[in-house]
Amino acid sequence: MVDDEDLDPRVIARIREFSEQGMDAFDLERTVTAATRAQRHSRLRTAAVVATAAVIVVVGAATAGSLLGPRLRATAGNSPLPASIWPTLEVSPLPSGAATPSGGLTMGQAIAAARASAPQSAELPVTVAKAGPAGELLDSPEGYHAAPGLPHDRWVWVVVLFDNSAPLSGRGSIVVIDFVNGAVYDVMNVIG
Amino acid sequence: MTELADHRRNRARAGDAEAFASLVAEYGPDVLRLCTLIMVDRSLAEDAAQNAWRQAWLQIHTVRELSSLRPWLLRVAANEAKQLLRRNRRHFAQSLETAPVVAGGRDPGEDVGLGDALRTLRPEDRELLGMRHVVGMNSIEIGRLIGISPEGVRTRLKRIRAQLQQELGDG
Numbered sequence: 332m333v334d335d336e337d338l339d340p341r342v343i344a345r346i347r348e349f350s351e352q353g354m355d356a357f358d359l360e361r362t363v364t365a366a367t368r369a370q371r372h373s374r375l376r377t378a379a380v381v382a383t384a385a386v387i388v389v390v391g392a393a394t395a396g397s398l399l400g401p402r403l404r405a406t407a408g409n410s411p412l413p414a415s416i417w418p419t420l421e422v423s424p425l426p427s428g429a430a431t432p433s434g435g436l437t438m439g440q441a442i443a444a445a446r447a448s449a450p451q452s453a454e455l456p457v458t459v460a461k462a463g464p465a466g467e468l469l470d471s472p473e474g475y476h477a478a479p480g481l482p483h484d485r486w487v488w489v490v491v492l493f494d495n496s497a498p499l500s501g502r503g504s505i506v507v508i509d510f511v512n513g514a515v516y517d518v519m520n521v522i523g
Numbered sequence: 524m525t526e527l528a529d530h531r532r533n534r535a536r537a538g539d540a541e542a543f544a545s546l547v548a549e550y551g552p553d554v555l556r557l558c559t560l561i562m563v564d565r566s567l568a569e570d571a572a573q574n575a576w577r578q579a580w581l582q583i584h585t586v587r588e589l590s591s592l593r594p595w596l597l598r599v600a601a602n603e604a605k606q607l608l609r610r611n612r613r614h615f616a617q618s619l620e621t622a623p624v625v626a627g628g629r630d631p632g633e634d635v636g637l638g639d640a641l642r643t644l645r646p647e648d649r650e651l652l653g654m655r656h657v658v659g660m661n662s663i664e665i666g667r668l669i670g671i672s673p674e675g676v677r678t679r680l681k682r683i684r685a686q687l688q689q690e691l692g693d694g
Contacts, residue, residue, distance in 0.1 A: 366576035476533030
């Protein structure tokens with residue numbers, strides 16, 4: 332059964348015309364600015380708030396020890412932080428059963444590449460530094476949805492530079508980098 | 524839906540303001556049109572649409588199916604419009620308590636404009652009318668969105684259209 336059109340076409344036209352009356356006031360920029368001013372309780376912001384201090388410690392440890400040091404193998408065992416903090420961190424252990432590609436960027440190199448690729452966020456703290464297959468880091472419902480089209484088994488670094496110092500909003504960049512050759516696949520500038 | 528559009532929607536879900544802006548550009552006119560019909564007031568419609576986009580920004584990460592983004596946005600807009608109407612009605616009712624009583628009504632020869640005719644409908648009815656005739660959804664899509672059968676949508680639309688025609692003096 333199709334929708335009945337038992338309304339006079341002239342009335343339908345008047346309804347459409349009526350609904351058009353405010354269109355000249357539609358201001359895209361103002362609408363977006365006002366909407367995005369609201370604090371968003373997104374995964375990104377939550378991760379940023381929770382993880383900032385702890386990841387800085389990890390990055391600091393990696394930097395102090397060796398920039399070529401523990402690529403994501405920084406776990407609770409070699410961290411000065413209480414173990415209870417670690418499950419909330421966005422620095423992931425290597426996925427179980429996944430074979431790490433040989434060679435590849437260290438965390439320090441990945442962060443340096445991220446800063447170079449996102450100059451507007453270069454000075455911001457690192458809140459996330461994860462490596463793993465693109466299919467696990469990017470495409471999951473809670474993933475970053477960046478760099479579409481990458482093969483799922485391609486290993487990447489995801490580095491998030493994020494400023495959450497403002498009480499109601501933050502800004503930053505998500506950078507996706509090839510784990511092996513350092514190619515930058517995507518830079519997403521985000522606010523949260 | 525193109526891969527590019529999917530990409531943009533995904534970015535908007537992840538908090539990319541630029542991608543969100545492109546959604547506002549794409550769906551903003553429909554959101555405002557729908558709000559205008561529900562509110563029957565241009566400036567209030569702008570407020571409702573703005574509230575809707577704010578809600579969309581806050582909640583868009585909860586939308587799992589990219590294909591349902593447009594109906595979801597329109598639903599958010601309709602809800603915001605109805606909510607604003609309720610708030611305004613309460614405010615108006617409070618104002619009337621202290622206002623002087625004014626006798627009168629429409630002049631006998633007054634042309635009943637579409638706006639007046641629309642105001643005689645319930646907001647929910649204007650929502651349905653708008654979804655069908657302003658943003659062009661069919662009864663299946665509307666039914667899925669508001670949780671009633673397509674037949675139920677058609678029956679309600681038939682009643683609403685008859686009432687509107689009558690109010691317009693064409694019935």
